[in-house]
Amino acid sequence: MAEDREYDGYNPNPKRRRLDTPGQRFQNDSRASTPHRAQSRYASTPPPRNIGPTEEDSKALDRDWYGGDEFGGHSFGDEAHNPFASYDTWEGQQQETARHEKMTSRFDARRDQRNRENDAWETNRMLQSGVAQRRDMASDFVDDDESTRVHLLVHDLRPPFLDGRTIFTKQLEPIPAVKDPQSHMAVFSRKGSKVVKEARQQRERQRQAKEATSMTGTTLGNIMGAKEEDGDSALPVPAEDNAEPSERKGNKFSAHMKKADGASNFSQSKTLREQREYLPAFAVREDLLSVIRENQVVICVGETGSGKTTQLTQFLQEDGYGKTGMIGCTQPRRVAAMSVAKRVAEEMEVELGSTVGYAIRFEDCTSKETVIKYMTDGVLLRESLNEPDLDRYSCVIMDEAHERALNTDILMGLFKKILQRRRDLKLIVTSATMNSKRFSDFFGGAPEFIIPGRTFPVDVMFHRSPVEDYVDQAVHQVLSIHVSMGPGDILVFMTGQEDIEITCELIQKRLDALNDPPKLSILPIYSQMPADLQAKIFDKAAPGVRKCIVATNIAETSLTVDGIKYVVDAGYSKMKVYNPKIGMDTLQITPISQANASQRSGRAGRTGPGKAFRLARILLTLS
Template sequence: VSQEYIEKKEKQWQQKREKPRLTVRQQQIKKDNEMWENNRLARSGVVSLTDEQSDFFDDESDENRVTLLVQNVVPPFLDGRFVFTRQSKPVVPVKDATSDLAVVATKGSKVVRMWRETEERKKAQEKHWDLAGSKLGNLMGVKAKPDEISNDDEAGTSYRQFASHLSESQAVSDFALEKSIKEQREYLPVFAVRQKMLNVIRDNSVVIIVGETGSGKTTQLAQYLLEEGYSHNGLIGCTQPRRVAAMSVAKRVSEEMGVELGQECGYAIRFEDCTSENTRIKYMTDGILLRECLGDPDLDQYAAIIMDEAHERSLNTDVLFGLLRDVVARRADLKLIVTSATMDAEKFANFFGGHTPCFTIPGRTFPVEIFHARTPMEDYVDVAVKQAVKVTCGMIKNQLEELDDAPPLAVLPIYSQLPSDLQAKIFHKAPGGIRKCIVATNIAETSLTVDGILFVIDPGYCKLKVFNPRIGMDALQ
């Protein structure tokens, strides 16, 4: 082999090595360009293709080549990077962690722990001696009891049929028994300032209304707007922070209007829409209105929107404030009314503009007398049980069994995950001679009015959802 041949090969190899490598995508693009050029040359008749090449081009023309680029994207809240926050520590709602109440809250309730352990032991013991479903039980012919059969399907179905479980409410308190619905409406504090409030709403696009709990702003404000003719241009929407509040208030308003629930007055919650073409007043959760903003940014179907219980400041409510401020700027015919039970209306007024009027509803419907415990209680559950003979339904029954000639007591729980048919029982009238005791979470704290409630026992503790920047998520404290 001559020296010239070796130098020529080395030069070619060096040029080939220095040539940059093409990526997979670049190679595919180059290959497609070459195939397209050869196909054009063959179609024009300049060159001729063999049978194998012709079949290859025909097959390739029927395919759509797609190049997929896969990127493993990890969100910042999972890989430890927090770009959108400068907060290094979670916001602690407790002002003094060494106070008596804070220390008691961290310890929890001893009575609840003992009660839970006792119930778990009872269930384990019953399960140990239960032969139904086992091989020995099948041989002996032991069958499961009817009450032991799971009713998950029925509970799931009834959860979406709240309207069917809400029967017509019956009067319980002396106030409701002695006065008709019309007299009850006129007795509310909001009725005394009805015309002044409507004048302020007519002259302004955004109005902040402050009224104590029980003043009637939730049930009467929407009816006043309906009577003034605002429903001729669209719906009158009212948002509620909780599902039970939206359903119960809609039921009450429909009774005051003398119509069937779901016709002129209805409600909309997740998984359930109890409205019709004739609906003029629509109560809904703030999440439903937020979802409607995605499909209709201008909310053209609404003539007036009432943001009730704005002082609770949920995430959906705060987002709706920003969206509705832009909607009001685009629509001069839309009326936005923000109601609050506290006197922090200046924050909302400054958010919507310095000239936003604040209207205050004076007076309260019923006087409320508050009795505070003189010393911090070590076990708030134990104190609550002794105070009202209650904590859970089972504990109340056990306490009543220990008493001699105890009057009957109807114990009704209510919480967010309870099926709708059981939630509706708290609004039903108790049988004669039976006292009704409602064990509730903070779901019944606002926007929920139950007729006949005389005593309220509040331990003073609650769990708050607080953002923790260390994990990038909300946590209960």
């Protein structure tokens, strides 16, 4: 019983048999010789022991654990009888198995890819040699898992003002579009025209008075059979609806375009061939074509009236670029595209829509024979969706690129990629002098070709003081020109449809108040007018009658009206500006830029010497 007292000198029950401690059991199980086992160095190997824990091991573990709390701690490290000792080994085996499976799957994928490539090569060789033939396989037995799946992500995007959400922003006011928001012209543009406000208020009062006195919808009106008048109805007129198709009023602009007769002395005394040779672009024809042949992108700089819009396409067609594809020319506005196409067709002595045509929104006046095509930049952008490389075109001219419209900027980025894929495509960008360097740097230092000279001189005159009401002052200037100056048509630039209509009414009202004034034909033009009314500005006026055309900025570029000698520039235009209060774009009246002012003044020098009247001081315009 002496061995029972070896457990730290404590034996709670001396009559029980001895229980070894975990440390003693570890020493007894070791291979080294001990006093209790292995009497000789050459003793036989002990029999194999069960690895799993026994009942005695569990009791000893409990005793060691609870006994350690009483006597100041216990010892760890007996991994031989720890039931959780093999957990780390099992976890390592699992990681090694997962790593092996991953490597095996990678090798299997490579082997499958190699087998598929070998099978495809053998199949191709057998088909090429004629040993085997391909037969159609029933698609009903094909596994759907082998087919390629395409995942479509649908985004239902709605603007915040329609979705009912509120956007919080620190920018409460619209970003000013002018350099100096406190200048006289910027302040007057925000106030608006006083004459236009009075006319708008008068129309509103007349409408309210008419609604107040109307019997429509009342009991008396129903008894008397009063019917409601719908002036904005979009229903067809019965007379037009019952007419023959040939007698109906067409909407195509080409159907209303007449052959233009010369209105100025220059156009009446010279033929179309002589007029072409007089243009500054005709004098540098060979040099321009030489630069185009040697370069893929050319920046063409020319002043207003130099003939670059009408002559460049004809030069390219005569040089043979029309044999491999069409020659396209983009315009920023619809009226410009239609009028220029008509002019080029007359110079080439062909019918509009055959060799020379145009394409605008909702109207395509081209055919299979079309070689020269004038179009808006939006039409070309829509064609690029169907033909990313624009394979139908051999040369594209982007006219009036200095305006930097949204479609023009997008086309610039698209052409930069298209030109890398198509080395046979030529791109010509026409721009004003002040913006040509930017386009040249954008296309990697493209050469600039300058067309010198202007067709006819233009005398620009400025107003002495800032004009607060530009509509009233423009009407006054038109009447002053009509009464005191020589023959020649007048072109007035306004901001929008409402300003144009009120300007025409004021001119006619004040003209009637004069004693025996000269005859004046007032013709408005804006984008929402019907095509037949827009075409009237190109008609020759009756003898002894002066034309006064009141237009928006659609008459600013690439639009030549024969006989224009005087230009009245109000100095304002409508620009699309983002308004953070309502979360959408709005049209705001802003002063025009120097490039726009130069383009407007150039309308007076197309067919003869002219004068341009700017309703602003020289310091404000050039600032």
